[in-house]
Amino acid sequence: MDLTDCGLMEPGHIACAGCGAALAMKMVSRVIPEETRVVVPAGCWSIIMGRHPDLCVRVPNVHTPFALACGFATGMRAALRRKNGDSPVLVWAGDGATYDIGFGALSAAAERNEDIIYVCYDNEAYMNTGAQRSSSTPYGAWTTTTPDLKREDKKDVVFILAEHGIPYIATASVSHPDDLMKKVKKALRKSGFRFILLFTPCPTGWMMEESQTVNAARLAVEAGVFPLLEVENGVFRVTYEPSWIPVERYFELQGRFKDLDEKGVSSFKERLERRWRRIRERVKDAHL
Template sequence: MPDYELVKSGTGGCAGCPSPMGLRIVGKALGPNSIMVMTPSCAVASIGVMPKSCYDVPVLNVCFASAGASAAGVSMSLDAQLKSGELTGEKPTVFTWVGDGGTYDIGFQGISAAAERNDDFIHFCYNNEAYSNTGVQRSGATPKYATTTTTPAGKSAQKKNVPLLMLEQRVAYVATASLAYPQDFYRKVMKAKSIKGFKYIELHAPCGPGWKFASSDTVTLGRLAVKSGAWLLWEGEHGKLTLNTPTKPLAEGKMPLTELEDYLKAQGRFSHVMKSPQKDAVIDEMKAEIRREMDFMLGREKL
């Protein structure tokens, strides 16, 4: 990867925070000729003290629901400036860096509309599966049975699958990624950069304070998620799906899955499950859901 660093010193993120880890890889792929749009999130809260910023590119901090519309406006403005000659050279890459709350819930309408219009920018969702910045409340991305401050007994509903929704919108490019597989993430960002139109990349982002694990274990949790099948790696172009390694061999039974219990017991947010008399039944239910999703994606890949 290139030496360029988008994230400079001065970030106020928690130790082990996945957001700057992911942004470092994004920066190396996109380079300094980029413009970042952000909504309220951990990444904004840790940006630094005004007038300084820990990010090396222009940043627009917009309201929670407007990531899609704002990024579309920036991209269209650049197109107009290039057409008029006011701006010369290569068009800067416009991208959003938004959490799951701003993607799955509050900002979904604008993001889906931008996808439908095929607006020319990359939307990144760094998915830490909760509203971690405001106190770890449940979001549409919070998995079933996980505790949050608004689901202290464990969430009762299954999480949404926004990457799959983007695939079914036939967007130019959609992918999932993990911090535990940085080369795969880098490749996907580079691919998104090369494609004109709307691109969506969702990064699984384990959060130490929200998930209750040691700050040194962020990447370990990400790897356990992928190897247990709790997080699937794949990409798609205009509705055509491709499963990536190691997800595909895991789904096909060519590689053994890591025990889901190893992933769950590494997080305090599932400690009530580990202590419950119904532990085995709950874990079996989770495994069945993973198997169902894997089988669905294997079938979807053939279409």
């Protein structure tokens, strides 16, 4: 990947240093057409996109309230149909907007099979407000509202959306830019509701060196913590087989797992195995 190619992204965004979500937009903006409508609900990108009147990605962009991304996108798509406009409508939402407050609207837009690409930049907590727990926060992670560590699993949004039978779901990581861009391109070629989950580490919220964003993302993939998948019309495919490094190597980089004791770590591993068994079952079903 040519690191100097910033696509439609301008220099001078105002994300934290090392922001995985900013890096993800740089990659996505290399493959989306410039007339793509980008809908940004409340989240880190409400800020990163730029202060008035700045815009750090050269696309028509609208900021919306938290739970409103799918509502706006639905109306925009319908209006574009009236104008015979075929510009993609792309929601660019964080995990708070996706897994939590906008989840009902997301499920509904998927059920209606709205012709929208929904991209979630997942940094596993409410990072814009200073690292509070979301339902995307993984088991065992510290956040400011889980000072005694999160006890529940990360919500499996991919499985839930897969049950909606939408045309395309993919997960991608900023550590694998070619794979990420390839999946966005593939989504652009399809129509109907498309969902892409991007793994975008947050050095600020994960209490991690700013230089370790890509490294953390890579270790998450290699440890199987963030599986790289595609689901087309309900059919699962693992697009990258992890090398199964110990999760501890991924944990070590970050402050948010430092209080997780041995028992916690083995519980995390059990949960991980369980999740992968479910993925393998779905992959196997696909071959029947």
